[in-house]
Amino acid sequence: SQTIHQWPATLVQPVGSPLSLECTVEGTSNPNLYWYRQAAGRGLQLLFYSVGIGQISSEVPQNLSASRPQDRQFILSSKKLLLSDSGFYLCAWSTRDRLSSGANVLTFGAGSRLTVL
Amino acid sequence: DAKTTQPNSMESNEEEPVHLPCNHSTISGTDYIHWYRQLPSQGPEYVIHGLTSNVNNRMASLAIAEDRKSSTLILHRATLRDAAVYYCITSYGKLTFGQGTILTVHP
Numbered sequence: 694s695q696t697i698h699q700w701p702a703t704l705v706q707p708v709g710s711p712l713s714l715e716c717t718v719e720g721t722s723n724p725n726l727y728w729y730r731q732a733a734g735r736g737l738q739l740l741f742y743s744v745g746i747g748q749i750s751s752e753v754p755q756n757l758s759a760s761r762p763q764d765r766q767f768i769l770s771s772k773k774l775l776l777s778d779s780g781f782y783l784c785a786w787s788t789r790d791r792l793s794s795g796a797n798v799l800t801f802g803a804g805s806r807l808t809v810l
Numbered sequence: 811d812a813k814t815t816q817p818n819s820m821e822s823n824e825e826e827p828v829h830l831p832c833n834h835s836t837i838s839g840t841d842y843i844h845w846y847r848q849l850p851s852q853g854p855e856y857v858i859h860g861l862t863s864n865v866n867n868r869m870a871s872l873a874i875a876e877d878r879k880s881s882t883l884i885l886h887r888a889t890l891r892d893a894a895v896y897y898c899i900t901s902y903g904k905l906t907f908g909q910g911t912i913l914t915v916h917p
Contacts, residue, residue, distance in 0.1 A: 737907035801853030
């Protein structure tokens with residue numbers, strides 16, 4: 694069966710420090726990978742998605758970047774964190790052939806809660 | 811993605827059915843209707859999706875209006891574990907989550 698892992702689960706970082714959140718998927722090949730962010734009390738915002746190694750699409754301009762160095766690995770990074778980067782970060786995956794389909798079903802990880810002080 | 815409108819919150823009693831409404835009047839012909847739910851401090855969980863016909867699975871039922879401008883997620887017998895934020899999304903491809911409906915289930 695497929696599983697998705699995110700780490701770290703909780704992170705407290707000072708303003709201006711770097712960030713690296715990692716996500717890996719097991720039990721599937723060629724997944725679509727996504728990073729979402731959820732600010733306190735708000736809905737989920739799609740940040741990045743990837744359909745393959747080295748292929749990253751950004752949905753909103755921001756202080757963050759994403760990379761996909763391996764087929765089942767997705768990394769969210771920042772060189773200098775801002776207070777506004779605080780939130781609940783969620784990685785998700787879906788099967789490759791579904792991104793261009795209305796039946797694109799996402800499976801989410803447990804999330805990484807980031808607090809920037 | 812078409813915009814969806816959901817009530818901010820709803821309440822139910824345990825063991826009773828729950829009908830969660832969603833309006834999506836600008837839905838396009840190729841958009842699917844998706845429902846996810848999110849328990850506190852967890853990632854969203856897929857519940858059900860459909861295009862035109864009503865759908866049933868082990869978690870819930872999805873009733874889609876004939877004109878597709880609205881839909882209803884039906885939980886047949888609410889349990890305390892069903893207390894969550896329920897998101898209705900209409901999409902073709904990438905999914906955009908709105909604010910959802912906070913469902914409270916009373917014992």
